[in-house]
Amino acid sequence: xxxxxxxxxxxxxxxxxxxxxxxxxxxxxxxxxxxxxxxxxxxxxxxxxxxxxxxxxxxxxxxxxxxxxxxxxxxxxxxxxxxxxxxxxxxxxxxxxxxxxxxxxxxxxxxxxxxxxxxxxxxxxxxxxxxxxxxxxxxxxxxxxxxxxxxxxxxxxxxxxxxxxxxxxxxxxxxxxxxxxxxxxxxxxxxxxxxxxxxxxxxxxxxxxxxxxxxxxxxxxxxxxxxxxxxxxxxxxxxxxxxxxxxxxxxxxxxxxxxxxxxxxxxxxxxxxxxxxxxxxxxxxxxxxxxxxxx
Amino acid sequence: xxxxxxxxxxxxxxxxxxxxxxxxxxxxxxxxxxxxxxxxxxxxxxxxxxxxxxxxxxxxxxxxxxxxxxxxxxxxxxxxxxxxxxxxxxxxxxxxxxxxxxxxxxxxxxxxxxxxxxxxxxxxxxxxxxxxxxxxxxxxxxxxxxxxxxxxxxxxxxxxxxxxxxxxxxxxxxxxxxxxxxxxxxxxxxxxxxxxxxxxxxxxxxxxxxxxxxxxxxxxxxxxxxxxxxxxxxxxxxxxxxxxxxxxxx
Numbered sequence: 324x325x326x327x328x329x330x331x332x333x334x335x336x337x338x339x340x341x342x343x344x345x346x347x348x349x350x351x352x353x354x355x356x357x358x359x360x361x362x363x364x365x366x367x368x369x370x371x372x373x374x375x376x377x378x379x380x381x382x383x384x385x386x387x388x389x390x391x392x393x394x395x396x397x398x399x400x401x402x403x404x405x406x407x408x409x410x411x412x413x414x415x416x417x418x419x420x421x422x423x424x425x426x427x428x429x430x431x432x433x434x435x436x437x438x439x440x441x442x443x444x445x446x447x448x449x450x451x452x453x454x455x456x457x458x459x460x461x462x463x464x465x466x467x468x469x470x471x472x473x474x475x476x477x478x479x480x481x482x483x484x485x486x487x488x489x490x491x492x493x494x495x496x497x498x499x500x501x502x503x504x505x506x507x508x509x510x511x512x513x514x515x516x517x518x519x520x521x522x523x524x525x526x527x528x529x530x531x532x533x534x535x536x537x538x539x540x541x542x543x544x545x546x547x548x549x550x551x552x553x554x555x556x557x558x559x560x561x562x563x564x565x566x567x568x569x570x571x572x573x574x575x576x577x578x579x580x581x582x583x584x585x586x587x588x589x590x591x592x593x594x595x596x597x598x599x600x601x602x603x604x605x606x607x608x609x610x611x612x613x614x615x616x617x618x
Numbered sequence: 619x620x621x622x623x624x625x626x627x628x629x630x631x632x633x634x635x636x637x638x639x640x641x642x643x644x645x646x647x648x649x650x651x652x653x654x655x656x657x658x659x660x661x662x663x664x665x666x667x668x669x670x671x672x673x674x675x676x677x678x679x680x681x682x683x684x685x686x687x688x689x690x691x692x693x694x695x696x697x698x699x700x701x702x703x704x705x706x707x708x709x710x711x712x713x714x715x716x717x718x719x720x721x722x723x724x725x726x727x728x729x730x731x732x733x734x735x736x737x738x739x740x741x742x743x744x745x746x747x748x749x750x751x752x753x754x755x756x757x758x759x760x761x762x763x764x765x766x767x768x769x770x771x772x773x774x775x776x777x778x779x780x781x782x783x784x785x786x787x788x789x790x791x792x793x794x795x796x797x798x799x800x801x802x803x804x805x806x807x808x809x810x811x812x813x814x815x816x817x818x819x820x821x822x823x824x825x826x827x828x829x830x831x832x833x834x835x836x837x838x839x840x841x842x843x844x845x846x847x848x849x850x851x852x853x854x855x856x857x858x859x860x861x862x863x864x865x866x867x868x
Contacts, residue, residue, distance in 0.1 A: 490739055493729050497722045504720035506684055508782060509708020509737045 327461030332579050338468040338537065340575020341475035342368075345530035346552035347559065347567035348482055349523035353401075355499040355562035356519035359409050359422045363430040365549025367397045367524040371531020372448065372540035373437050379532075380449050380540075393532050394525045401524025402517040404429050409520070410513065430545075438542040445544075448535035471534050478526055479568040485522075486564065495519055499562065551578075554598045560608025569609055573597075634693075635660050635821050636681070636712075636790050641690035641700070642845075643673075643680040650676045652845040653690065656838075658790060658823060663816040665853055667829035668842035669867050674825040675717050677842070678794050681823070682714040683707040694789065708737045711789035718798060719779040723768030727759055727778060730767050734782025744787070752781040755811065773804035780811065790821045797828045809835060829867050833857035841866050 346368055353361045371393055378389030408429050412421030452470045456463035486492035498505045498515050506512055531544070538544055551574060556562075559570025574594060581593030601608065637657040644650040651673040658664050668674050679685040681692055683704035692700040699707050713734075721730050731752060735745050753760035756777040762770065767778055776796055783791055793812065797805040805828065813835055816822050826832035833839040836853025843866050849856065856862065 490732055490736065493725065493733060494736060497725060497733050500722050500724055501720060503684065504716060504722065505733075506704045507682065507714050507716045507720060508734055509705050509713070509786060510733065511703075511705040513703075514705075 325461070330462045332583055333576065334462070334464065334468055336576035336579035337572055338471050338575070339578060340555075340572035341472045342530055342534045342538070342548060342571075343552045343555040343574050344475045344568045344571025345478050346527050346548055347556040347571050348478055348564055349526040349530075350549075350552055350556045351562035351564060351567050352482065352495075352526070353405075353520050353523040356495045357405070357409060357413070357516045358499075358502075359413070359426065360553075361404070361409075361520065361523065362423070362426040362549075363404060363408075363433060364523065364527055365545030365552070366430050366433040367401060367527035367545075368531035368548055369437065369542060369545030370397050370400070370433065371528035371533075372535040372538065372544055373441060373542065374528075375532040375535050376446050376448055376540040377441070380446070386451065390529075390532055394528050397528030398521040398525035400433075402521035404524070405517040405520035406513075410516065434542050434545070441542070443542055445539045445541040448538075448540050450536050451533065452536075454536060467536050471537065474530065474533050475568065475571070478529070479564055482522075482526070482564045491515075491518070551594060554594060556608075557598060558601045558608055560611025563608070563610040566608050566610035573609075633659050635662075635695060636823070637691075637693045638677075638681065639691045639693075641677070641680060641687045641692060643676050643685050643687050645676075645685075649688065650845050651680065654842075654845070654847060655690075656840060656847070656850075658821050660821055661816075661819045662837045663812075663822045663824065663835055663853075665824045665826060665832045665836035665839045666842050667826055667832055667839065667856075667863075667867065670827065672842040673845040674827075674842055675794055676845075678714060678792050678823070678825055681707075682712055682792060705737075708786060708788075711787075712792060713783035713786040713788035713790075714792040715776075715779045715783045715794060715796060717794040719772075719775045721767040721770075721775050721778050721782070724766055726764050726766055727770070728763040730778055731759070731763075731781055731785050735785030735787075737786050745785070748785050748787055752784050755784075755814075756781055772800050773807065776800060776804075776808055777811070780808075780815075784815075788820075790823060791815065793822065793824045795826055796824075797826060797831075805831070827867070829863050830857050 350364055353359060374393040374396060375389060378384055378392055379386065408425040409422050412425045413419055415421060452466040454465055454467045456465045486496055494510050495515055498510060498512060502512060552571065555570035555574045556567050558573060559566025577597050578590055578594050582590045585593060634657045639655050640653045642649055642652050654677060666674055676685060680687050683702055687700045691698055694710055694712060697710060699710060722733065731749060735748060738745055758774055759778060759781055767775065770778060796808050800808065809831055812822065812824065824832055833853045834857040839851060839853040839856040840847050841849040848866060849862055
């Protein structure tokens with residue numbers, strides 16, 4: 324096994340991991356503010372690929388227009404999911420868990436609508452950047468892969484700045500620290516929650532759109548990614564953005580190296596085995612803090 | 619012993635800032651506050667004292683829209699607020715310093731203050747002026763703007779909580795047991811700040827278990843027992859009525 328081979332695998336792993344990282348970041352954004360794990364989150368990645376294939380592929384508009392439009396539509400749907408499916412479920416009181424079924428229901432509805440309108444087939448997505456590799460010193464560097472990795476870095480840095488530097492971000496974080504204390508200060512909890520869901524959906528849709536030349540577009544593309552993104556979020560430490568980022572990249576590398584050295588059929592085995600190892604050894608995740616929880 | 623209400627309450631609606639009329643509230647089917655009525659005039663400091671479980675916090679939470687009134691009306695100036703969201707009520711001019719302070723422990727002192735001023739965030743100049751006023755009032759906060767709020771002492775957190783409420787520049791300031799868990803010396807400092815705020819013309823509704831000190835500050839005082847007012851009068855008079863306070867507060 325030579326070093327060029329290792330580097331190629333690393334690039335593939337980081338690309339795969341970048342998608343997990345972006346989806347996991349979105350997971351954490353909605354979870355932090357509402358305490359809800361949005362089971363429909365992966366469908367925004369799916370919508371990113373499918374709306375993208377429609378606006379960019381079929382209609383052939385110049386890249387920026389379909390991208391902005393796709394992300395904006397998904398942000399809006401995300402906010403509506405919070406208003407329509409999450410908020411009523413939480414209204415039943417502290418510890419209400421109706422959101423498990425309601426977000427799962429939203430996932431099924433979104434997937435079904437897209438399947439009915441556009442069919443179930445996996446569609447090719449037109450190139451955003453070239454998929455032809457440049458071979459440098461035996462390492463195959465694919466511009467499209469670099470784009471996905473760069474996007475993951477941009478999303479993580481962008482969300483970090485949102486949380487640390489803006490009053491909106493501080494407010495979103497405050498709601499996650501103490502929802503009632505935030506209400507006492509007149510923070511608009513409902514608006515902040517739907518904003519968080521909108522941001523999360525936008526980020527997932529952006530990931531779907533930008534990675535679609537690699538993943539393809541299909542109504543079923545969301546679930547496998549969201550499952551692994553969830554694992555990545557746990558490994559990184561929910562709800563930390565840097566955790567989601569690190570966890571995503573880690574998981575992508577584990578998956579690709581595992582498939583190479585243990586066997587392609589073990590792809591998912593190594594992913595979930597690493598989750599188990601973390602749950603035993605460091606249940607709070609890489610960046611997580613141990614905290615008391617009132618039930 | 620207790621003075622009649624009518625002589626204390628402002629007679630016309632024009633000089634009433636906040637009016638609570640026949641408000642009941644509670645949790646689920648359990649009513650904790652029963653048809654309570656009172657009013658606060660501009661610049662007035664009203665104190666409500668009562669034992670643990672008398673319904674003081676519930677009453678404040680109902681005014682600020684965290685809890686819902688099951689009966690009655692609450693008016694801030696000429697707006698009925700009992701059905702509005704807590705965020706809307708805050709925008710209209712009521713800020714609450716919650717029981718146990720409830721600052722955001724992981725946020726810096728400065729971020730806590732900025733969030734306290736969230737309702738007035740669009741007024742950039744006003745926000746800056748209010749921040750300056752708060753750190754002038756509580757110099758200890760100025761020294762610690764970058765420190766996370768969770769590392770402050772109880773007294774400092776109480777100052778921060780009051781500072782957060784002032785950042786919203788409220789028409790009425792609600793204070794829920796600001797003495798809770800503080801050393802007597804610190805309690806005196808906190809009460810001194812409350813007195814200063816009142817003297818500067820801020821309308822204040824103070825709820826306390828520490829009856830004597832809290833009533834001594836007040837223009838008007840009320841004693842709450844099991845969700846009903848059982849005595850009311852000028853604060854200074856109630857504060858001196860030891861028999862009364864012993865009877866209701868133990």
